[in-house]
Amino acid sequence: MKSSDMLSREGILNAVNTTWAGREVTYFDLTDSTNTQARILAEQGAPHGTLVVADQQDGGKGRRGRSWVSPAGEGIWMTILLRPEMNPINASMLTLVMALAAEKGIRETTGQKSLIKWPNDLVLNKKKICGILTEMSTDQMEIKYVLIGIGINVSQTEFPDEIKETATSLYKESGELIPRSKIIAGIMAALEEYYEIFMKTEDMSGLIEVYNERLVNLGNEVCILDPKGEFRGISTGINEAGGLMVRLEDGSETEVISGEVSVRGVYGYV
Numbered sequence: 001m002k003s004s005d006m007l008s009r010e011g012i013l014n015a016v017n018t019t020w021a022g023r024e025v026t027y028f029d030l031t032d033s034t035n036t037q038a039r040i041l042a043e044q045g046a047p048h049g050t051l052v053v054a055d056q057q058d059g060g061k062g063r064r065g066r067s068w069v070s071p072a073g074e075g076i077w078m079t080i081l082l083r084p085e086m087n088p089i090n091a092s093m094l095t096l097v098m099a100l101a102a103e104k105g106i107r108e109t110t111g112q113k114s115l116i117k118w119p120n121d122l123v124l125n126k127k128k129i130c131g132i133l134t135e136m137s138t139d140q141m142e143i144k145y146v147l148i149g150i151g152i153n154v155s156q157t158e159f160p161d162e163i164k165e166t167a168t169s170l171y172k173e174s175g176e177l178i179p180r181s182k183i184i185a186g187i188m189a190a191l192e193e194y195y196e197i198f199m200k201t202e203d204m205s206g207l208i209e210v211y212n213e214r215l216v217n218l219g220n221e222v223c224i225l226d227p228k229g230e231f232r233g234i235s236t237g238i239n240e241a242g243g244l245m246v247r248l249e250d251g252s253e254t255e256v257i258s259g260e261v262s263v264r265g266v267y268g269y270v
C-alpha cells in the first residue's frame with residue numbers, strides 16, 4: 001500500500017539518536033542495491049556506522065543469489081557499513097546481532113513482536129517480514145569492512161506469486177502504519193546497544209539468552225537442508241559461536257553452522 005510516508009535523508013537524520021550507527025546517511029529515491037552502494041562508499045573510506053537507505057531498489061539482492069523485491073514506498077531497504085576490529089571468522093555473527101537489533105527496533109517503534117528464524121529472518125505470524133544479507137571485504141585476514149543489508153516489508157498488501165505464501169508486511173499483520181524513519185532510528189539504537197555487547201567478547205555469549213528468547217525454532221522439530229544430506233532434530237537454541245544446536249533422535253546434539261544450510265519447520269517455512 002502506498003502511503004504518505006516519505007523518506008528523506010533529513011527525516012532519517014532527525015529521527016536517529018545514536019552515537020555512531022546511522023549518523024552518516026546516504027539516501028536514494030531509487031538505486032540498484034543499498035549493499036552495492038554501501039560497498040562503493042566503503043571503498044571511498046566512508047566511516048563505521050554509515051547508513052545507506054533507499055525508497056526503492058531495482059536490483060535488490062537476497063541470500064544465495066536470489067533477488068529481493070523492493071518496491072517504492074513500501075519497505076525499509078537499507079545497509080549499514082561497519083568497520084569492526086576483529087577476527088573475520090567471527091564476522092558472520094554480526095548478522096545475528098542485526099537480527100536482534102531489528103527485532104527490538106521494530107518492537108519498540110511499532111509494538112509488533114516478531115520472532116527470529118535462525119540465523120537471520122524475522123517472522124510475524126509465521127511469515128517473513130525481514131531478511132538480512134551480510135557481505136564482507138577482507139585484506140590479509142583483516143576486515144576492511146562489513147556490510148549488513150536489511151530489508152523490512154512495511155506496508156505491502158500484496159506480494160509476487162513466488163513469495164506470497166511465506167512473506168508478509170508489518171501493515172498486513174497489524175493494520176497500522178508507522179513512519180519508516182522512526183523504525184530505522186529504533187533499529188540503529190538497538191544495533192548500537194547489541195553491537196557493543198557483542199564486541200566485548202566477539203561472540204554471542206552476552207546475547208545468547210535474549211536471542212534464544214526470540215527464537216521461533218526453539219524447542220521445535222526442524223528440518224536441516226544440508227547439501228550433504230537432509231536431517232531432522234529438535235532445535236535447542238544457539239551457542240556462543242552463533243551456531244544452532246539441534247538434538248538428534250539418538251539424544252546427541254549437533255551444531256548447525258549458517259552458510260550453506262537452511263532450516264525449515266517440519267510443516268513449512270517456520
Ligand code: BTN
Nearest residue numbers: 033060061062063078131149151
Ligand atoms: C534474504 O534473502 O533474506 C536477505 C534479504 C536482504 C535484503 C536487503 S534490502 C537492503 C539490502 N540491499 C540489498 O540488495 N539487499 C539487502
